[in-house]
Structures are given as C-alpha cells and as structure tokens.
Amino acid sequence: MSEQTFEPGSQAAPTAVAPRSSSPLLTVEGLAKHFPVKQGAFGTKALVRAVDGVDFSVDRGETLGLVGESGCGKTTTGRMVVKLLEATAGKIVFEGRDITRFNRSQMRALRHDLQIIFQDPYSSLNPRHTVGKIVAMPLQVNGINPPGGVKKRVQELLETVGLNPEHYNRYPHEFSGGQRQRIGIARALALRPKLIVADEPVSALDVSIQAQVINLLRDLQREFDLAFVFIAHDLAVVRHFCQRIGVMYLGKMVEIGDRHQIYEEPAHPYTRALLSAVPDVTKIGEKGRERIRLEGDVPTPLNPPSGCRFRTRCWKAQPKCAEVEPPLLQIGTGQQVACHFPETGPIA
C-alpha cells in the first residue's frame, strides 16, 4: 500500500488507506466467514455470508468499537479474532504473527494475550463452579502458578473488578447480573491479556449497573493498557468507551474512524441513519428535529444486494450503487468510508 496525500475536504479524491501505525497489535485483512446452510423445501445448499471481507487494525491499548444492526456480523467477527471460529478467508495477524491457521496447541500460548468477555452474564459462567474456581480456570489450564499462589492472585483479581475477595467460595447464582459480569471480567483478566474482545458486555445490565461496569472497564483499560474490540449495539455506550469505531452492515465494514469522525461528521449514509435513530434524553424538547427514517429491514446475508449492500435502504442510491461495490477508502476528514457518494459536514 502506498502512501498518498490529499487535500482535506476533497471528497472527490479518496485514496487507498495507509496503515495507521507501523506495528498494530492486531490486523485483520479480508476476513470472511461463510456458513453453509440448507434452504427451502428441497434443502438446497446455500451460503450465509455472515462476514464478507472485513479489514481493520487495533493498536496496543486502543479501544475499537464495532456497531451495526443485529445480524451484521459483529459477533462472528469477534469470535474469529479470538479463534473461537475458523475464518473462511482472510488473515488475522496478532503481534506480527499470522494466527489465522493456528491449531489448538498453538492457540493455547496465545490465550494469555487474547481473551473474550460474553454478553450473557448468566450462561457464560458454570453454575456448578465457585467464583474462585471460575476465575482460576485460565491460570490452571495454562499451568500458571503466580507468586503467592493461585488463590491470592484470584482474590486480587476479584478486588480489581470491585468484588469482595471473601466471595471466593460462592456460586454464580448468588450474584446479581452486574456482579456476574464482573466475575467474567476477572476471568478474562487472569492471564493479563493484551487484547480483549468484549461482545455486548453491558447489554444485559440495568442502566445504573451498566454505568458501573463501563467505568470499571475504562479503569482497567487505562491501568493495564488493554486493547479492546468492543461490540455493542448501543451507540452512546460505544461513544463512551471507544476511541475508534467501525460501523458494519451486512457483513461489511462501511465506515471506520475516530470518535469525532464517526459521531460528529459521519460520512456513510448508514452511519448517519443509525445515529439519527437513537432516542437521546438530551434531545428532549427537540421533537421537531428531522430524523432520517430508514425503511425496511436488513436484507438477508444469503443473497446480499449487488454493488453497495446498503442501496436497498439508501435514500441517495444511484444506478452506480447497484453496479459497483464501493471500496473502503479514506476521505478528507480522515475516516475510511465505503460509499460512492459520501455525506459531508457535521450532523444536524
């Protein structure tokens, strides 16, 4: 990839994208996952293009948010990154090593650095194990004996996530949703990972508890210089937690940029529509404000629209949009956008 310069604000001349830092922690290129499924009465074989060629990178200590409507491929992307799912195509590079085809035993060594937190604080913890055992599991599986012993380390971890170390011998059902999510976070931290994929970590929590857990994740991120791939559908939560944000639609990345670029000057029509749809308490009294009304649902990933996948719902669609797939290119304001006719200027 060659570096090119361009005039700020010159929408006409988008350029190919240069890597942001010389050695990102994680680089994902052309990542794809196609699930074979049987369809219709005759069981015809078909492919669900859940993720269909996605590029992004995450620097050390950086928080990248992934947003988009249900079914757009966020979870599938996250699970491929931590290798809970095998990629159909593409490349995952972690700390300079291509881990795409790593086998189980090769992955075991990587588990130190790469962890995942799940959405559901109820089903992700084994109900028959004590909290102590759950948090100690990654240490034991990896044969690690920290100085001072496993129990001491686990109690430290419980304290780090704001739980009482005395709770070591209790079972998950004795805890509230927010506390269970803290247990999941303590488990993810046990090996001192460099990157955590967090899939909707606060979506199941009540607002007051959600704020507690977001603050905790932010503290931990700063303290341990953790990098995050943070998956969420709540755009306000993502704005709060993430420095950079990727917007996905039907298995594609349609826009990726920093917080200011995405929330103040989004260029992809879909990003604008998403932001416009969020009901925000601080917008009270602005009821007459123009909202972008998106019609219809996301099309099926079994048979995505030709050209730009968003064109069936896009109010700006032109004939070109059905013929040519827009590549993800950098524009004047600095973010990368996949659209033939990107929007300009701050949002209303």
Place this chain on the structure above:
Amino acid sequence: MTATASSAATSEVQDDRPYLEVDDLRVQFKTEDGIVRAVDGISFKLERGRTLGIVGESGSGKSVTSLTVLGLHNMARTRVTGSVRVNGREIVGLDEEKVRRMRGRDMAMIFQDPLSALHPYYTIGRQIAEAYLVHHPGQKAKAKRRAIEMLDRVGIPQPQRRYDSYPHEFSGGMRQRAMIAMALVNDPSLLIADEPTTALDVTVQAQILDLLDDLQREFNSAIIMITHDLGVVSRVANDVMVMYGGHAIEFGSVDQVLTEPQHPYTWGLLQSVPSLRGNAEDDLDPIPGSPPSLINLPSGCAFHPRCAYRMIGGGPCDLEVPELLPTAQEGHVVACHLPENERRRIFAEEIKLGAE
C-alpha cells in the same frame, strides 16, 4: 402539560373521567422465599390520546403493574388489592370471562418478546384475523381483509402474500410489527407496550415508535409505554412515572421528570446513561449498589442504601416511607423526605446531566 389537558374521549361511554384510573394498587406474590410485594400502592390516571411512560430498572414492578391492568393476575398465588378502572369499569375482582371480553378492544398489550404472543404453528394472518373475530364473531371475510389492512398499516411489505407466512419466516422487527398489528386490530382504546423495542435495533425501534405515534393520532388511544430506556420515554411520553422497588417515586410531565427531576433516584438514572453528547472522556456517574429485593425491601425510603443525599443521623430516610407529595409544579409529585427547596438546590448545583 397537565394530566388532564386532553380533549380526547370522543368514543363510547365516559366523557368526563380519565380512561384509565389506577388507585392504590397492590400486587403480592406468595413464593417459597417469602412474599414478593411487586407493586405496593400505585395510583395514576391516563386519558385517551395521551402516553404515560413507566420507567425503572428490572424488577421494579413495571410489568406486574401493566399485567394487572390487563386483568392477567387473578391467580391463586397472587393477591391484588386496590382499584383499576378501565373506561369506568372495575377490573380488580372482575370475573375472568368479563375481563377476557374487554381485552383486545378496551385494552390490549404489546410484549417485549413477540414469540410469546404469536403461535408458531399458525400463519401470522390467521392469528390477526382470529383476534378480530373475538370481538366480531362470524365476520370471517371481513376479518381477513382487516388483517391484511393491519399488516399494511404496520409496514409489512406485500401484506396479501405475507398473510400466509408463519412467525419464523419473519425477521425480529417484522414479528414485532405483526404483534402490534394483532394488538391494534380491534382499535383498542388503551394500549400497553411493555419494552416493545428493547430487543430491536435503533432503526427498527424508530420505525415502531413512529408507528405508535401515527396510530395514536388516528385512533386517539391511550398508551402506556413501559421501558428502562429514558431516551425512548423522552421521545414518546406526555407523562412519566418512575418506579423503584414496587413504588412510584416520581410522577409528572415528561419535561418535569426529565428536565427538572426532584427525586435522587431519577437523578441517578439520568446521570448513569451515556449520551451522544457531552464529553465522552468523562466517567459515567453510576448509582452505587444494586436494585433491592422486593421480598425484603430496605426500611423507610427503599432507595436509602444507595442514596447520596439521605439524611443520616436522625433523618427519617431509613425509618419512614416517604409519601408521594405535590411539589410547587402542578402535576409533579415526588416521594422524598428532603424539603423541596433543598432538592431544587441540589439539582441546580450538583447534578450534571449528559447535555452539559
């Protein structure tokens, strides 16, 4: 914006009273762990053409309140006292058959999970038509026309064809819309929506909220919108009731409750939600602790263990349950022992909301 400002009530019976009147409603469940006081003395009124938002965290009694209004709670392990009048008719203690005849037309419900309301083995169209036939027996052809018309109204493409689809052939958003079509097929005067958009994407949520707006304008229905999302409430409600531990702790117009709130719990809720505005680098301001168990509610003000403003040392906060009392603003009532001028001072000086 007061609770009585509506010109409503063009239809049927009562003209001068609110369509829904709930008075000192209490609902208790007997469980193995003890008695759950899910709703503990709630009163409110709602007129046609208006929307009441009920907010609160999970387990605060929102759904139980609404199910009781629908008369779905007269079971053996449940004790309901107080009064719920729909269009002047008392629901509490009314026999099941009579309540059933009211459901659908006098009051209808949209649930969070459309699959709980739609039967997997029958086509969507047939289920909507059946709902129509309950109140219009024998009118089969009309029922089918009505069902197709409703599917069209809620934005299902090709409604004639989609009439014959099964629930699993619809996406989540379409199912939610189909359930709304079913709830609205008899033009209900009161519609209760219990977290109708919680499981949906913001884009679909916006479509559904717009749809409810349109339908309300058309049929002049009263709507109760139950949600934990303050953004949704700010978008649709005229009045707001905030619930905590089975009690209403603040009630007023949407402007009163969301822009000049007087209860420390409401402040906490507003401060803990992240916003699309304001400084994203600032930490959020969560409410410490977690919501209480309804079996063993804290003494006095149920919020006192989490309240930063409780009057420690001699104060009544942990001893007396605060009553819901009027404020200087007409229609705005608050249950907190702090004097009103003190609450106003704290809100003005100490409470920062996302917008600033």
